[in-house]
Amino acid sequence: MIHIEKEILDVKEEVVLIRRTLHQIPEIGFEEEKTSAFIIQKLEAYGIEVYKHIAKTGVVGYLKGTIGDRTIAFRADMDALSMEEKTDVDYASKHKGMMHACGHDAHMSIVLGLAKLLSMHKDKVKDNIVFLFQPAEEGPGGAEPMIEERVIEKFHIDKIMGLHVFPEVKEGKIGCKKGPLMAQTGEFDIKVYGQSGHGAMPQKANDAIIIASNLLSIYQTIISRNINPTEGAVLTIGKMWGGERRNIIAAEVCLEGTLRAFSEEVYKKMKKRMIEIANGIEKMYDCRVEVIFRDMYPAVNNDENMVEDLVDAIGGENIDLIEPQMIAEDFSYFQRKIPGIFFFLGVKNEEKGHIYPLHNSRFTFNEEVLLTGIQVYVTFLRHIKGVAQ
Template structure:
């Protein structure tokens, strides 16, 4: 996709934005320095309508006399609790915090887009709403902003978002119709047993043994309770129990994640996890307490909007396979039509191959110009009611 000269002119700004933001990562709902930086830059563009939302979010509005839809573009702004090991000279200055999921790049893209619109008001049709959203990584800032009225108060009709993605090479814009990213939830299981001396196991109920059996048993949900033609995943990434090697513990806590592309499959998984965990624990003389935290829904791309995206991107467009990753952009799509797409950043020659959430994840900022170019092109394309009718 050919980037226009007007967008190329933003290169130095975009690099500066991204590298400044990369140094100040903050966790969800605590992005105070990030908000201050974003606000200063937006004000420097001469933008009149900037509104705070929650404590750390911002909404920017551009209006035009040219009739058109109200289109929203969204970026996430939070970082992750990861110790950075990239070795770059603009590394995080916040110990144990890192922009390891590209949100610094997303913000830089949005700032570049905002500056473009401020400098090129002729590009605006209808109303453009830019959403700087906190807490994508948790606890789910999209729903919090929806509850605050961000879509209702600004009468948003359609929404667009993007994510830098190291699975695809530089220059690629990837998307797909319908489900693209999974619905997800957290699984929390507490196994209650009876403590005893390790040399006298018959006097207790071994919560560790029961927990091991529960973990093994729950993996049968995927292979035996859902169709082989459907997809789901259950992973336990954290287990805690016991205080000493010769004591049978009375409690073990399991923490995991579950994902699916279909609500019916997701509900089946929750039901079977509950039944199996409780019954398996009983078989070991223990009791299982099962709790779920249901998080984001399926990223479900609007068919018409994907067609429009593919058309404006041209030869750079690639249909992505679905991913079991989750994104709270899906919460906006529950309310209004939306499209979420990937911007390729993989460059093996430069070593930009590390996955999202890696402590070495990095990319070339020139790829962010692809995102800005997409946004600019989507304004007239999404307002083309004739094309939509066809």
């Protein structure tokens, strides 16, 4: 169990209040106006230099170190999900149809708690510290727009850290690993165009349902026969529809799905095989198949040295070397530019009923974990000598 220092325990009341306030005002990506205003208010109250309206609603707090040879960023995502809350807590969402069901309220609270703590001991802060509040992680993605607005260059960020509350890891533990932690992800839409006809005269038509069914079956061989079994990859078609009525042969069928992989090479190979198979189906059935890809987030790929520093800082007994997860995170865009580490903050607590997964309308957690998140960040900074003992 990670020991929580007295000074961090002393900010518990404020950090919990911050979390509950943010939990009540969930907002979707690039519309986090109330959230942004609250963060700005807190940072200014702590005496942190504030930069507003980065990537629309993003906020950056900057604390100059006493030496300032290095700059470390701590990233928190700000947005919520479009879903109705069913937790029955007395600080539930006040925005109908919106909820912090992915724990971003926790992430913001932890970084604000860190900002408060460091602001109280500015004389001990050697490195420059950036408190980076990013919009739209759930979509369409706020990390890339912040990078395009040159947030890394403007603040001379050398390294970046991020975390995510995670109900698959036991409360009090940290889930992390070197290298790929989360998958590269993308979406695809497929439209199959056949020829309509009467169900009683199939010979005069070209059944898009039959064509799409064969296409779907062949696609399932990509993972099993074209990808090395030691590589992690997922190809899922989650939605399929088409046709007009029971006695009409369908002229058009649509399929929607997702691609995920830890390796960019594997991801590209999957896309290439999908196109090749679609072209083959077109020739086989004399039809037209349209495949549309939307590449989303790259893989979260942890810097090996930073992972070693984290293990050394908080102790290997407090870390679960977790298996790579097929979920995705746009924190990965920062890691493409600078060394970065992302870890899971365990919140699973069966005794207290904290068992619901992320993106569930009943998702909640023990607020003690907020202090654990702050403690991990502070201990890491001390270990790399960014903050004096």
